[in-house]
Amino acid sequence: MNDNMTPPSNTAAERAVLGSIMLDTTGVDSDRIMDIALAQGLTRESFYDPRNAGIFEAMQRLGLHSKPLDAVTLLEELRTAGRLESVGGEAYVQSLIDDTPTSAHAEHYIRIVREKALRRTMIAKATQVMSQCYDEGEYPDPQAVLGFAEKSFLEIETRDGKTMPWAQAVDVGSLAIDRLFEAGGKIVSGLSTGLKHLDERLMGLKNAEMIVIAARPSVGKTSLAMNIAESVATGYMNNGITPANGGKPRPVGVFSLEMPVLALVKRMIAGRAQINTWQLNRGMIRKDDKLRLSEQLGQAVDALKKAPIYVDDTAALDVMDLRARARRMKKQYGIELIVIDYLQLCQCREAARQGRQQEVSMISQQIKAMAKELDIPVIVLSQLSRANEQRGDKYEKPKLSDLRDSGAIEQDADVVFLLRRPSRVATDPNSQDERLAIIDVAKNRNGETGEVNVNFWREYTRFYDRALEDEGKENLKTEAEFEQPGFAEDPNL
Numbered sequence: 001m002n003d004n005m006t007p008p009s010n011t012a013a014e015r016a017v018l019g020s021i022m023l024d025t026t027g028v029d030s031d032r033i034m035d036i037a038l039a040q041g042l043t044r045e046s047f048y049d050p051r052n053a054g055i056f057e058a059m060q061r062l063g064l065h066s067k068p069l070d071a072v073t074l075l076e077e078l079r080t081a082g083r084l085e086s087v088g089g090e091a092y093v094q095s096l097i098d099d100t101p102t103s104a105h106a107e108h109y110i111r112i113v114r115e116k117a118l119r120r121t122m123i124a125k126a127t128q129v130m131s132q133c134y135d136e137g138e139y140p141d142p143q144a145v146l147g148f149a150e151k152s153f154l155e156i157e158t159r160d161g162k163t164m165p166w167a168q169a170v171d172v173g174s175l176a177i178d179r180l181f182e183a184g185g186k187i188v189s190g191l192s193t194g195l196k197h198l199d200e201r202l203m204g205l206k207n208a209e210m211i212v213i214a215a216r217p218s219v220g221k222t223s224l225a226m227n228i229a230e231s232v233a234t235g236y237m238n239n240g241i242t243p244a245n246g247g248k249p250r251p252v253g254v255f256s257l258e259m260p261v262l263a264l265v266k267r268m269i270a271g272r273a274q275i276n277t278w279q280l281n282r283g284m285i286r287k288d289d290k291l292r293l294s295e296q297l298g299q300a301v302d303a304l305k306k307a308p309i310y311v312d313d314t315a316a317l318d319v320m321d322l323r324a325r326a327r328r329m330k331k332q333y334g335i336e337l338i339v340i341d342y343l344q345l346c347q348c349r350e351a352a353r354q355g356r357q358q359e360v361s362m363i364s365q366q367i368k369a370m371a372k373e374l375d376i377p378v379i380v381l382s383q384l385s386r387a388n389e390q391r392g393d394k395y396e397k398p399k400l401s402d403l404r405d406s407g408a409i410e411q412d413a414d415v416v417f418l419l420r421r422p423s424r425v426a427t428d429p430n431s432q433d434e435r436l437a438i439i440d441v442a443k444n445r446n447g448e449t450g451e452v453n454v455n456f457w458r459e460y461t462r463f464y465d466r467a468l469e470d471e472g473k474e475n476l477k478t479e480a481e482f483e484q485p486g487f488a489e490d491p492n493l
Contacts (some may be wrong), residue, residue: 008119009048013112017042018055019100020109022071033106034063040110046117054078054087055096071097118156125152143318147349150320191337191377192244194231196465198452201441202415205337205377209446210368210412212343214382214403215419216389220437221381222259223461224419225339226268228379229254232337233307238464240272240303251308253335255322257345261313265304267461273300276459310335318347319366323373330374338374340367342381344404361408368412382409384418394427396420400442416443421456437463 017037024033044060047053058077062069067077075093078084087093129149132139139145190204205211205228215221227238235249236242256264270276273296310333312325322340329335340346343363351362371378388398398418403409410416418440422430430436437456441449455464 007048007123008116010112010116011049011052013109013116014047014049014052015096016100016109017106017113018052018059019096020103020106021059021069022074022097023100023103024106031063031069033103033110034059034069036107037110040114042110042114042117046113048116048120051087051092054083055093058083058087121156122153125149125156128152141349144349147318147320150324151350154320154323191232191250192237193228194236194238194244195227195439195452195454195463196237196242198439198441198454201448201450201452202444203447205379206414206446207375207377208372209377209414210371211377211379211415211417212382212403212409212413213379213417213419214384214398216384216386216398219419219421219424220456220458220461220463221419222341223267223271223456224417224439224463225341225379225381226254226264227271227463229309229337229339230268230272230304230307233309234303238462249306249308250336251310251333253326253329253333253338254309254311255317255325255338255340256311256313257315257317258341259313261311264311264313268304269297269300271460271462272304273297274460274462308333316345316347318349319363320348320350322346323366323370326370326374330376335374336376338370338376338378340378340380342383343367343409344383364408364412394425394429395422396425396428397440410443413443414445415441418442436466 017033021033021037024031038060042056044053044057047056055074055078058074058081059069061081062073062077067073071093075084075090078087078093084090129145129152132145132148133142190202190206190209192199192204193202213221213225229252231238231244232250233252235245235247237244254264273293275293275297310329312329317325326335326338329338344360346363346367348359348362348366351359367378367380383404384398384402385404387402388396398420400410400416400418401407402418403416419437420440421437422428423432423434423436425431435455435457437454439452439454441452443449453466455466456462457464
């Protein structure tokens with residue numbers, strides 16, 4: 001522990017970095033060390049000694065104007081800017097070279113300087129948070145202080161070098177294209193959605209992507225998202241027979257801001273067991289069906305108990321808190337997919353006073369940043385405005401511009417599903433088809449767009465593939481008693 005509370009620093013390493021840059025003045029890669037320093041995020045503020053900070057700033061100016069960088073040009077730059085004496089004069093600049101025997105260990109020196117600067121940054125952020133904690137008059141809401149603390153530390157740039165080198169990226173990309181050649185295309189490169197024809201359109205849910213499922217209330221966006229989550233977590237397509245993602249269960253994190261975890265679980269169990277909860281609640285299950293349904297219920301419970309699904313049902317969650325919890329889920333459980341239900345129920349204390357549009361924009365940006373940070377697909381549900389119902393279109397097809405509260409959602413999303421059911425629109429030519437649901441892939445940054453027709457069984461709140469060769473036929477057996485007049489729509493679909 002630093003008993004004197006002196007800010008962490010290593011001026012010897014700072015001097016060695018500057019000396020190495022000046023020694024590295026020969027050959028084709030004469031700016032190599034300076035490039036490494038800049039790539040690692042070194043700035044004037046990275047140097048604790050103000051003399052070293054001033055010299056590095058002068059080096060940056062030389063590079064900016066494409067001037068050679070050596071002792072002579074550096075001294076001239078400092079002299080012209082009137083900074084030479086403030087950095088210690090010619091003697092100090094020359095000592096940087098004399099005290100650095102070789103530039104071979106420059107990357108090690110750069111790492112030391114960067115790590116000390118990172119510690120000073122964390123101390124400064126923590127000090128600011130401590131000040132807010134003590135000042136209850138100015139900061140009465142501790143949750144707001146917590147949100148500021150999380151945001152402050154998330155904003156610290158660590159420069160951990162995770163970016164794949166260009167040559168390696170080219171090799172990996174070419175291998176992916178070769179596999180497409182060998183397989184004749186149609187390789188699902190991301191996580192399967194559990195719906196074959198949707199996978200063919202998307203090529204799977206890809207890492208670092210923000211996928212938005214948007215619809216009007218009670219159309220089925222929660223059902224679709226949870227069906228996808230269940231498929232990923234169980235390793236099977238939605239039919240429960242065909243393996244998905246190699247038949248390997250993948251951990252899924254769910255942030256259910258609208259529904260409590262118990263309600264979510266009951267719906268998933270009933271849907272997987274194909275139990276009509278509307279009939280069950282009213283005692284309308286036939287006696288000769290009870291044994292079969294009981295067996296299906298047991299199988300559904302067994303399958304879902306084994307599924308690695310982790311639910312956080314905290315209401316009105318701040319987006320920075322959500323990011324922190326998602327990070328912990330990733331670290332603790334290795335989650336490979338996140339579902340957020342739904343975006344408009346998130347909060348952002350930092351932008352709350354700037355208006356709802358700005359708040360939703362900030363929430364969307366943070367969710368996109370989270371997908372990139374965790375390097376997994378993130379599915380986020382979003383409400384649509386009523387604009388599609390007011391355009392006079394007999395199909396009432398939603399558009400990307402109908403995304404509610406902010407155009408930032410459309411901008412930040414990599415993939416957008418616009419979900420609709422023709423049976424809910426009297427003027428739609430397909431309004432008599434109770435099973436038909438249409439997933440319009442309205443945006444797909446890395447693939448195809450277009451509509452995908454699926455079957456939706458509202459009594460089970462489940463989506464299934466629809467036979468392409470005959471859109472009028474259903475791909476599951478139906479029973480007349482399931483078609484009850486007055487069947488209520490679940491507002492949480």
